[in-house]
Amino acid sequence: MQNTRETIKKYNIQLTKSLGQNFLTDFNVVKKIVNTADVGQEDVVIEVGPGIGTMTLELAKRAKKVIAIEIDKRLIPALEDNLSGFSNVQIINMDIMKADINAITSEYDSSNIKVVANLPYYITTPIIMKFLEEDTKADMMVFMIQKEVARRIVAGPGTKDYGALSVAVQYYSKPEKAFDVPPHCFIPQPDVDSAVIKLIINKEPPVKLLDKGMFFKTVKCSFAQRRKTLINALYNTGGLNKSKEEIKEILKSMGVDENTRGEMLSIQQFAMLSNLLYESSL
Template sequence: MTASPAPRLLGPAEVRALAGELDLRPTKQRGQNFVIDPNTVRRIVRESGVGADDVVVEVGPGLGSLTLALLEVAGRVTAIEVDPLLAARLPRTIAELAPAQAASFELVHADALRVTEVPGPAPTALVANLPYNVSVPVLLHLMALLPSLQKGLVMVQSEVADRLAAKPGSKVYGVPSVKAAWFADLRRAGAIGRNVFWPAPNVDSGLVSWTHHEPPTTTVSRQQVFAVVDAAFAQRRKALRGVLKGLAGSAERAEAALVAAGVDPMARGESLDIDAFVRITEELSPGGGATA
């Protein structure tokens, strides 16, 4: 039995030819920077660890550079694209350059921030060159929407990659770090140069790899915990006793909740991990242990 021919990947000439055919003018509004280097998309797929058993979700496939590389190894790829021009062309690109894998590809023409379901088998991996202007909201939305996801690798702006992978105590540890940690263990997986994109962005890019874990066991909701996280970082240089008083009703009740949660009331949000925020939220919630 002979193996199916591998997809043909897009290089600079192919990307520019497709863009010319579509009279495409990449927009900053949608964070459109297309990868023109086959070695880069192969590297992303390799770092992601996806294989023949994986059902991959890709966000912002654009002209299909990464999509084609994913189809070379993944069992199935579902791509979510908001741009109508790109969404209309991509299935034909797949049929032309990856005919043996075309049956394993599905396109969803939608805004990834607004999707409420993904068709087909439950996805196991998220691999994407995320639109940089909405990368964190998209990542968190899909992590929450698709609990079947077990792993992922996303390319984002370098500073965002640092924040997502940051640990408590780091200068760049913040809201994205804590919220992503609810769903997964994250790590920096490398850097990507500007010259592999068309048009070249004015920022550097980074890869973030993540592995799913079960969310914390708690009596409160994720939304309640995230509200506490948002409040804690709204004034990140101030002590938690003060910044949580709005949620608690008073600084005294905020302090009582922090003490009951085993947290120093004078600590800052940047020093706490997700489990500490869960304990604080439980103490602040109705029926929690803290009293004014």
């Protein structure tokens, strides 16, 4: 493993706070992340934000192919130099939010595609949701993210961390937190603790929906005003065009108390609620 400090000095790399650049320096953490992703000889790995290639090196040793997507062009020379000994690494200088992941992976078998990334904290959720919503062919994703966000992703109904992000990620995958990573494992040290999560992508959604758009709109409205009851949250947020009485009747038909808050509903109950709201709009 290359010395991160020496590489930064050698290439005179000025880390950019706006890009959320915190480079991993602990090789044990790197190995634990790659082990969590269970990377093997047949796997094609998409790595987001490889930086100077600290984790890319370990991925390249184990995977069939590594596609490293890095937004910062200043890091490309160091990345290319550090990975020059590997013919199975493709480096792409691009903003991941503008990338067509399916086009990039079109030639590979979907059952062997994995995503591994140390994500910048300022854009964690948009990147995760991009991979999930665009129906990329990956069957597993492993992300290092802010510990607080990891708690929200894996949270269940009735907990303070449970919210729209929990429901959205759990609609597309089965998330689990793998382990925590303290700030001293990075250069520069972030102000928060980090955690590694693993998402096993659902081959089929866990619930049957009449309208996917209505489902996510219902979830978003339900958590928009957490302190309010579900009836008031759904009515006040707008977009559903339902009276309080209509919402009350729908909840009653589900056996849900009218004073219930959104955080108490499971993903199955949200599916039932959105289906009933959709049917009543026809």
